[in-house]
Amino acid sequence: WLVGTSQGTNATVNAAAALTHGEIAGIVLTSSLTHAGRRPELQETVYGTDLAAINVPVLIASHVDDACNLSPPAENAKLKSMLTHSPKSEIITVSGGLPPRSQPCEAFAPHGFYGVEDETIARIMAWMGA
Numbered sequence: 001w002l003v004g005t006s007q008g009t010n011a012t013v014n015a016a017a018a019l020t021h022g023e024i025a026g027i028v029l030t031s032s033l034t035h036a037g038r039r040p041e042l043q044e045t046v047y048g049t050d051l052a053a054i055n056v057p058v059l060i061a062s063h064v065d066d067a068c069n070l071s072p073p074a075e076n077a078k079l080k081s082m083l084t085h086s087p088k089s090e091i092i093t094v095s096g097g098l099p100p101r102s103q104p105c106e107a108f109a110p111h112g113f114y115g116v117e118d119e120t121i122a123r124i125m126a127w128m129g130a
Helices: 008-018 073-081 117-128
Strands: 002-005 027-030 058-063 089-094
Touching: 002 008, 008 027, 027 117, 058 073, 058 117, 073 089, 089 117
Parallel strands: 002 027, 027 058, 058 089
Antiparallel strands: none
16 A cells, blocks of 8 residues: 655655556555645646556545645545546545644644544545455
């Protein structure tokens, strides 16, 4: 399994699009970068990869209150629709948690599932069948 969060989702989808011969069981994308940022290192998004090449199960997870402008939860349905060769794709959302202690695109905010980490991990593991 490959798991990526935020900017790490770019690497995860890139790897999954290349590993198409049974090398991985599936991927998990949390707080996916679907909108480019202003800084050069934030220009890449998951849409820069041929998502149709991904042929393993894909879980897309987000926090309903993620205020990061690079990973709006409303974009998840579009992302899922582009995974046309995935045998199984699903979106899960979580809510609640602790008040943010960091900027919206950082870990101590809903973007990082702050305060609901255990619940989020449990839901991901259940989806994976672990």
